[in-house]
Amino acid sequence: MSRIETLTASDGHHLSAYIAGDAGAERAIVVIQEAFGVTPYIRTVCDRLAELGYHAVAPALYDRVKRDLIFGYEGEAYKKGIETYASCDQADALLDVSAAADYLQQAGHKRVGAIGFCWGGLLSWRMATQTQKLQAAVSWYGGGIAAESHAAPHCPVQLHFGGRIRISRIRIY
Template sequence: METRVEKVAVADGSFDLHLWVPEGGHGPVVLLIQEIYGVGPYIRGVAEELAGLGYVVGAPDLFWRIQPGWVSAHDEAGTAESIRVGARFDVPRGVADAAAALSLLRELPEADGRAGIVGFCLGGSVAYLLAASLEADARTDAVLSFYGSAVPDVTGLMERIACPLLLVFGGSDPYISRDRVALVERAAAERPNVEVHVAERAGHAFLNHEAPQFHDPQEAPAVWALALDFLGRHLR
């Protein structure tokens, strides 16, 4: 597996796009959007797993304007500091940065023409907002958003997303209440391209095995298998 860093140029500077290329040398591209912990151990682990399945994965450093290369520990102190850093994140600029990273990914010689977006926590919100902002000629083939806290507040944007969309939430998430998740379920009910999966017993960030305070080892395996199946059906 090849790894390298590409530079994404935008109007006010440039930022790193961490890249993982599968053994076959080409495949569908996946834009992997970070949590507040940065492009750290969990995101890198996900990227390696996806690349092992044949995807060309790019993870942009979306906190580059705040602190380039930000990575924090997944413990209590690291979480608190990450929340403070994340509070300074400019969401519209971050969505625009993610769009620029996706555009670069599509242009790579390793890209086979298909493209997907996967985001966790903060990245789950960015993934959803990015998918809703893309013009018709730049739309992706699949979008997967995990516990994006912004999604319940902007369910009206769902009508702008034409590709297959999977939204995953924990039903016992203290940061995204169950009644807010229900808003997403109702909005998705009449949209055949949208799937909503709620792991009722799980909390926030329950897939992140690097964060024991969040990880749910009972719920995570089945949900991750569901996610990989979704990507496989629509990107491969």
């Protein structure tokens, strides 16, 4: 069962979130979008995780710009998605992801993880290094992590990248 709910960030901002699974699920995870919004792909990730026993929440990080923004992966839609991402305040995005983690904790989950893709991968890393809200984090091709590799995560982290990349000084538990 999936649904859209409204979350409240610590600064009072209200944002929508796609939620799959239920509070009684054994596991809890925040699914963090790419630069294209809470796309059908991100919703499918949530749904698949729910099928595996997770209570999954994908916060709509573009709600501070405009509600329900979703961009395509090609052409002008792709360019608009990248432009919108670039215009977002990163501290606000972290507040919105934190709101999703808080939602899961308030639902009764003592252990919350995060998985993020691209921008969401970077935000997953930031959640692991700048907050104490997660017990595990996974990043898929998180652009910008190399520039923040000096930060120490407070929980186990998996970083996934394709091709050749060199990151040094990352401490993984």
